[in-house]
Amino acid sequence: MTVTKRLRADAERNTARILEAAETVLADEPGAPLERVADAAGLTRATVHRRFATRAALLEALGARLEDRYRQAFEDAGALTGEPRAALERLAERVFELKVGHRFAVGLPGTPGEEVLTRLDDLLDRLRAAGAVTAVDRAWCRAVCLALLERVHDLPAASPELGGADEVRARAELFTRTLLGALGPGAS
Amino acid sequence: MTVTKRLRADAERNTARILEAAETVLADEPGAPLERVADAAGLTRATVHRRFATRAALLEALGARLEDRYRQAFEDAGALTGEPRAALERLAERVFELKVGHRFAVGLPGTPGEEVLTRLDDLLDRLRAAGAVTAVDRAWCRAVCLALLERVHDLPAASPELGGADEVRARAELFTRTLLGALGPGAS
DNA sequence: AACAACTGCAACACGCCTGTCGCAGTTCTG
DNA sequence: CAGAACTGCGACAGGCGTGTTGCAGTTGTT
Numbered sequence: 111m112t113v114t115k116r117l118r119a120d121a122e123r124n125t126a127r128i129l130e131a132a133e134t135v136l137a138d139e140p141g142a143p144l145e146r147v148a149d150a151a152g153l154t155r156a157t158v159h160r161r162f163a164t165r166a167a168l169l170e171a172l173g174a175r176l177e178d179r180y181r182q183a184f185e186d187a188g189a190l191t192g193e194p195r196a197a198l199e200r201l202a203e204r205v206f207e208l209k210v211g212h213r214f215a216v217g218l219p220g221t222p223g224e225e226v227l228t229r230l231d232d233l234l235d236r237l238r239a240a241g242a243v244t245a246v247d248r249a250w251c252r253a254v255c256l257a258l259l260e261r262v263h264d265l266p267a268a269s270p271e272l273g274g275a276d277e278v279r280a281r282a283e284l285f286t287r288t289l290l291g292a293l294g295p296g297a298s
Numbered sequence: 299m300t301v302t303k304r305l306r307a308d309a310e311r312n313t314a315r316i317l318e319a320a321e322t323v324l325a326d327e328p329g330a331p332l333e334r335v336a337d338a339a340g341l342t343r344a345t346v347h348r349r350f351a352t353r354a355a356l357l358e359a360l361g362a363r364l365e366d367r368y369r370q371a372f373e374d375a376g377a378l379t380g381e382p383r384a385a386l387e388r389l390a391e392r393v394f395e396l397k398v399g400h401r402f403a404v405g406l407p408g409t410p411g412e413e414v415l416t417r418l419d420d421l422l423d424r425l426r427a428a429g430a431v432t433a434v435d436r437a438w439c440r441a442v443c444l445a446l447l448e449r450v451h452d453l454p455a456a457s458p459e460l461g462g463a464d465e466v467r468a469r470a471e472l473f474t475r476t477l478l479g480a481l482g483p484g485a486s
Numbered sequence: 487a488a489c490a491a492c493t494g495c496a497a498c499a500c501g502c503c504t505g506t507c508g509c510a511g512t513t514c515t516g
Numbered sequence: 517c518a519g520a521a522c523t524g525c526g527a528c529a530g531g532c533g534t535g536t537t538g539c540a541g542t543t544g545t546t
Contacts, residue, residue: 118520118522120514154525159504163505247457247458249454249457250453253452254476258442258480261438265437265438265441270435271438288442291484292446292479293476294479305491306490307544331534341494343534
């Protein structure tokens with residue numbers, strides 16, 4: 111698609127720094143000026159524009175980047191095969207390792223993309239088939255799942271809710287338990 | 299505090315329209331220009347500024363307005379007395395009646411205010427005492443509660459998750475069930 | 487009816503962010 | 517080492533939202 115012309119080595123490093131900085135900065139202030147991103151990357155605003163002509167282009171690139179990571183997370187977790195509950199927890203672990211502000215990520219142009227969302231729906235379907243999820247509306251399940259992802263992500267590491275020594279694992283465990291409690295069989 | 303000088307009758311009506319419009323418009327686009335608010339209110343941007351000198355002032359007024367409504371909701375639901383689970387559901391009903399975009403409301407300057415949040419914590423504490431909630435971290439409980447409030451609010455009326463004839467009641471029921479499932483005893 | 491209050495209109499100044507440019511200096515590449 | 521590629525710097529133009537103002541016209545108040 112985009113026939114990216116070959117870049118010089120240092121230039122390529124800088125593009126990476128820009129994306130990295132953008133992810134960090136825009137995560138907690140989505141409307142932040144590009145200058146802040148540039149500063150965080152140790153570069154000039156002009157240079158940012160040389161890589162990404164427009165702000166929209168940067169966001170698009172950022173979106174694609176995240177999309178890839180999420181897709182990767184699904185594969186690493188083997189979320190499409192085997193016992194779905196364990197798959198869910200493994201997936202959560204991978205996602206929390208990304209240390210991405212999900213609230214921000216979802217606000218991105220088409221992120222998570224159709225593909226990732228579909229895989230998530232599939233996993234939730236399998237959980238439903240296994241009886242771990244009783245809620246029927248896919249949109250609802252997806253929304254709750256994403257919401258809890260955000261909240262667990264924002265939870266400070268010092269929270270008493272996070273027991274174990276391995277923080278990432280503890281988050282994943284909390285997430286899984288909470289999600290299944292929310293969508294699972296708890297008829298009152 | 300603010301010694302609001304007596305306004306003419308129509309002017310007072312317009313202030314109300316402005317707040318109404320602002321709530322609607324800013325709910326799904328928090329950064330929307332004041333001109334859109336003015337249009338939605340059938341007024342001019344200048345007039346908006348005559349009532350609320352600055353954008354911040356408008357948001358503050360909006361925040362106070364919502365704060366009052368939430369406080370009222372707590373009282374109407376009798377959330378401080380009696381069986382906490384029923385109180386929670388009554389509270390949810392009152393809140394959904396407000397038809398406010400909670401994601402937006404929370405983003406407002408100090409909204410929900412300290413007072414409302416404290417009352418919410420109290421209610422959650424009472425649920426914990428009753429054994430309906432097992433999660434220990436107050437911040438976590440609060441976060442999940444608010445998040446689910448948002449998601450249920452955003453759920454389209456046509457969702458199969460909303461059974462009963464009374465939509466508001468159905469939402470409240472779904473919210474309560476989901477929240478207690480998420481925070482309640484579901485040890486795996 | 488007479489006065490005061492309020493609004494629309496239109497214009498203005500201001501600040502902020504975006505996007506572009508040329509130039510001088512630095513860093514990579516072959 | 518020589519040329520190409522890349523960056524910082526500084527400046528500029530343009531767009532957009534905010535906040536203000538004066539004036540003419542309308543509407544409420546007494």
